[in-house]
Amino acid sequence: MSLWVDLYRPKTLDDLHYHEGLSARLRSLAASGDFPHMLFYGPSGAGKKTRIACTLRELFGKGVEKLKIDQRVFLTPTRRKLDVNIVQSNFHLEITPSEVGNYDRVVIQEILKEIAQTQQVDINARHRFKVVVINEADSLTRDAQAALRRTMEKYMTNMRIILCSNSTSKLIAPIKSRCLLVRVPAPSEDEMVKVMHYVAERQGFKIPDNGEVAREIAQDANGNMRKALLVFEALKMQSVTLTGPLTIAKPDWETYCQKVGDMILQEQSPKCVMEVRAKLYELLSHCIPPTVILKTIADRVVEKVDESLKAEIMHWAAIYEIRMRQGNKKIFHLEAWVVKVMSLYKQFFFDIDMSGFD
Amino acid sequence: MSFFHPQQQREPAKHAVDPSLQPWVEKYRPKTIDDVSSQEHAVAVLRRTLTSTNLPHMLFYGPPGTGKTSTILALARQLFGPDNFRSRVLELNASDERGISIVREKIKDFARQTPRAQVVASDGKTYPCPPYKIIILDEADSMTQDAQAALRRIMENYARITRFCLICNYVTRIIEPLASRCSKFRFKPLDPESTSSRLSQIATAEHVDVSPAVINMLIYTSQGDLRRSITYLQSASRLAHRVVPDRVIKDFAATLGIEVTVDNDMDVDMDSVKRKRAANFDAIRKKVKEVVREGYSASQLLSQLHDLIVEHPTLSARQKAQSALALAEADKALCDGADEELWILEVALNIHKAVA
Numbered sequence: 001m002s003l004w005v006d007l008y009r010p011k012t013l014d015d016l017h018y019h020e021g022l023s024a025r026l027r028s029l030a031a032s033g034d035f036p037h038m039l040f041y042g043p044s045g046a047g048k049k050t051r052i053a054c055t056l057r058e059l060f061g062k063g064v065e066k067l068k069i070d071q072r073v074f075l076t077p078t079r080r081k082l083d084v085n086i087v088q089s090n091f092h093l094e095i096t097p098s099e100v101g102n103y104d105r106v107v108i109q110e111i112l113k114e115i116a117q118t119q120q121v122d123i124n125a126r127h128r129f130k131v132v133v134i135n136e137a138d139s140l141t142r143d144a145q146a147a148l149r150r151t152m153e154k155y156m157t158n159m160r161i162i163l164c165s166n167s168t169s170k171l172i173a174p175i176k177s178r179c180l181l182v183r184v185p186a187p188s189e190d191e192m193v194k195v196m197h198y199v200a201e202r203q204g205f206k207i208p209d210n211g212e213v214a215r216e217i218a219q220d221a222n223g224n225m226r227k228a229l230l231v232f233e234a235l236k237m238q239s240v241t242l243t244g245p246l247t248i249a250k251p252d253w254e255t256y257c258q259k260v261g262d263m264i265l266q267e268q269s270p271k272c273v274m275e276v277r278a279k280l281y282e283l284l285s286h287c288i289p290p291t292v293i294l295k296t297i298a299d300r301v302v303e304k305v306d307e308s309l310k311a312e313i314m315h316w317a318a319i320y321e322i323r324m325r326q327g328n329k330k331i332f333h334l335e336a337w338v339v340k341v342m343s344l345y346k347q348f349f350f351d352i353d354m355s356g357f358d
Numbered sequence: 359m360s361f362f363h364p365q366q367q368r369e370p371a372k373h374a375v376d377p378s379l380q381p382w383v384e385k386y387r388p389k390t391i392d393d394v395s396s397q398e399h400a401v402a403v404l405r406r407t408l409t410s411t412n413l414p415h416m417l418f419y420g421p422p423g424t425g426k427t428s429t430i431l432a433l434a435r436q437l438f439g440p441d442n443f444r445s446r447v448l449e450l451n452a453s454d455e456r457g458i459s460i461v462r463e464k465i466k467d468f469a470r471q472t473p474r475a476q477v478v479a480s481d482g483k484t485y486p487c488p489p490y491k492i493i494i495l496d497e498a499d500s501m502t503q504d505a506q507a508a509l510r511r512i513m514e515n516y517a518r519i520t521r522f523c524l525i526c527n528y529v530t531r532i533i534e535p536l537a538s539r540c541s542k543f544r545f546k547p548l549d550p551e552s553t554s555s556r557l558s559q560i561a562t563a564e565h566v567d568v569s570p571a572v573i574n575m576l577i578y579t580s581q582g583d584l585r586r587s588i589t590y591l592q593s594a595s596r597l598a599h600r601v602v603p604d605r606v607i608k609d610f611a612a613t614l615g616i617e618v619t620v621d622n623d624m625d626v627d628m629d630s631v632k633r634k635r636a637a638n639f640d641a642i643r644k645k646v647k648e649v650v651r652e653g654y655s656a657s658q659l660l661s662q663l664h665d666l667i668v669e670h671p672t673l674s675a676r677q678k679a680q681s682a683l684a685l686a687e688a689d690k691a692l693c694d695g696a697d698e699e700l701w702i703l704e705v706a707l708n709i710h711k712a713v714a
Contacts, residue, residue, distance in 0.1 A: 032596040042653035146500035150451035168655035174422040177586040185653045223651045310639040311707045318704035322696040
């Protein structure tokens with residue numbers, strides 16, 4: 001038995017629940033013979049992948065659902081071996097080049113050339129080109145993006161590329177100019193509620209109390225449809241009737257982060273910094289991305305402090321976040337931010353002039 | 359049609375692509391250098407080389423979509439004709455391995471071959487076919503410093519029989535010794551007139567009705583990038599079935615998140631800027647969250663916000679300068695891969711501080 005998220009994932013463009021205008025556009029693009037290179041972007045859980053899969057199905061028919069997983073070995077110029085998993089059907093191929101880190105250029109170069117130089121042999125295929133779906137395009141390195149440029153033009157007869165990313169900021173302009181950009185916004189709360197009602201109907205039950213629960217889940221999910229459906233299913237497991245006092249369980253790390261936030265505000269002393277450090281290490285060792293830690297703690301702190309401090313705290317959060325990216329030891333910058341916040345807070349309360357310490 | 363009806367024989371696969379399915383960007387790529395839009399200076403110099411059969415090493419630089427690659431390909435084709443093209447031109451781009459070893463082996467080998475004597479072209483035309491070969495290094499700014507350094511002496515040694523053409527977006531990434539060996543051509547963003555004439559030319563050839571308003575919209579959204587505007591024109595015409603009303607482009611542009619002043623994206627920014635005087639931290643934060651949820655990319659937002667602030671009628675010069683500073687900081691941070699939400703918020707707060 002699969003999860004509801006996968007079970008009721010729309011398969012065709014007609015099944016999609018929201019952004020009808022977008023679906024109509026994708027449909028007519030797929031119907032015309034010349035399909036452009038595309039770049040889907042939007043927040044996570046908005047349905048980018050689903051839309052890509054639907055578009056592929058519209059392009060090639062049912063054949064794209066027959067997937068097989070291939071493991072390929074690539075050689076870097078320095079003779080290191082890279083193992084890459086490739087999901088492919090007869091008509092398309094899906095790669096996540098960011099899996100191999102800095103060597104993604106090698107993968108892009110080899111795979112794309114290979115696809116580009118072979119022609120579609122299946123006579124019954126609806127289109128002569130194959131589609132390459134590149135996931136997490138925003139984590140491609142500059143080199144890999146540069147490697148895409150001319151290939152995208154040169155081999156356009158045999159290949160189309162669909163890029164999928166969270167934002168277009170990290171893609172170089174030449175790539176953007178070669179693609180049709182498609183923005184997939186997160187669904188609104190009403191749309192999410194609608195989808196949950198649909199899922200409930202397919203599962204054969206009704207959401208009680210006019211869908212009050214659904215609305216709550218939608219608010220909590222903050223535009224992430226996948227998260228909403230997962231929570232919805234979890235709640236259904238908790239109480240079959242979906243009535244009574246239901247609490248949407250927050251992930252452990254989130255409550256933990258909030259605890260850290262409270263600690264920062266409770267006491268500003270070297271001792272407290274040590275305690276916070278231990279907690280931060282704990283979070284990091286559980287593989288919570290440092291940016292997420294910083295953001296969650298900052299959110300919590302900002303909720304509780306005085307209006308005049310909020311802007312300052314967020315400002316420093318932004319500064320230390322970028323330092324964290326540039327440096328390589330994350331804990332330093334997290335701690336630096338914690339100390340900064342503490343000192344700001346103390347200054348605010350005791351009105352100490354600490355300008356000499358900056 | 360009955361089920362048993364014999365299936366229509368499909369045409370055997372041809373090597374040539376059906377022109378109606380070809381992307382317009384490729385289909386209308388200039389065939390001769392005279393077709394190249396706008397870049398008069400470069401074209402004038404290159405035209406002379408066609409008659410004099412002498413060519414310097416060249417370095418083309420400029421923003422994407424201005425015709426750098428098209429120009430050199432068209433020139434090479436005009437010089438050598440279709441038959442000799444393969445043996446006389448080596449095109450290497452970033453999709454090829456271009457480390458130092460390749461420069462030492464492949465490029466050097468190609469550079470030292472003496473070109474074969476001219477043969478009569480198969481299509482009956484005569485081509486100048488000068489006695490040298492051309493090596494095109496596309497996207498040269500992504501070559502490593504070492505690889506570029508290895509090129510230096512090669513370029514001089516074989517200058518008698520080989521010409522190099524380097525193409526890049528950022529001329530600063532080409533090492534000085536290489537740049538000084540080439541004559542530089544700057545490709546500027548296309549001016550609106552040549553873009554619009556090119557677009558309407560394509561539209562007529564494809565039997566698509568476009569009004570001047572649509573063309574203006576395309577020019578505005580693509581900002582001098584001809585390739586982008588052609589891609590949009592083609593996609594829009596596919597959607598709207600041969601007529602492209604103004605609204606569709608706008609609609610299209612808005613969902614694609616490109617720069618359209620009146621679309622909702624702008625509204626969001628507009629009122630966040632306006633309301634900032636009164637707004638407090640939480641209001642701004644909420645707005646930022648909304649924008650992020652809508653999926654607009656941060657760099658897009660920054661550039662639009664920048665245009666809005668710079669052209670704002672009532673803000674003082676000092677306020678504008680401070681906002682610009684905030685925007686610049688954020689742009690750098692985003693380039694380094696910072697978190698978008700945090701930095702949009704940071705920009706919003708800074709501008710708020712500057713404007714209030």
